[in-house]
Amino acid sequence: LDTLGDTRITVWDPHAGALQSVLGLHAMSALSQGLTLVDWLMVAAGFYRPWERLPGAIDRALEEGVGDVEETMATSGDLRDALIRGFARLEAVPLHPRDDRPIIGITGDLYSRVNPAGNGLLVYKLEAMGCVTWLSPFFGATPDFEWPQVAERSAARGELGKSLVTYGGALLMLGVQRHLATALPDWIADRCREPPYAVLQNAARRHVAEHTNHLVRGIVAKMVDFAS
16 A cells, blocks of 8 residues: 555554444444354354255355344344344254264464455365364454453553453453353354453463463464364
């Protein structure tokens, strides 16, 4: 953009606290819920797609579920109900009998790991090889993993107001997530929900320093989680 001299576009990469200050707590909560639901539906799709009878059927059900989440957010509807409808769509897709296949956990760069254009269709290539893919979520872990760290850094800098707002926001998001998670089918719930903050932190601490960038620590922690 600099080379082209294009000043119409600004690249903005805010952390959670900065995003909340712009959107406000209500909109940030809605965004968090919507992205979390999409995360869970994408994770679940990986445990359905390898056995679909009609190629592409699970992806279509997933696309409809994501659209339902978007519409529900836009109309201030009940997102828990949207999650239930999303899983109902996946369950309605005809499947072959499930057989035992190796499960491949996928983590790494937040966006690339869930975006086919960013990861070179990795999920589909692994499925074609006879594997099941388990996606690490794009956003679901953020309130529990990133936000407390942002709050701690703010407190260490003497920014107590910012620290309290960020930590309070994290507690609110986690409470909402727990409510939404009650709609997850039992067999997939543990695969969708991330381990608690302390568990992830301790897993990462064995391999990286305390103040390593939270994105790097999150990836390392998820590798340990997948292995266990």
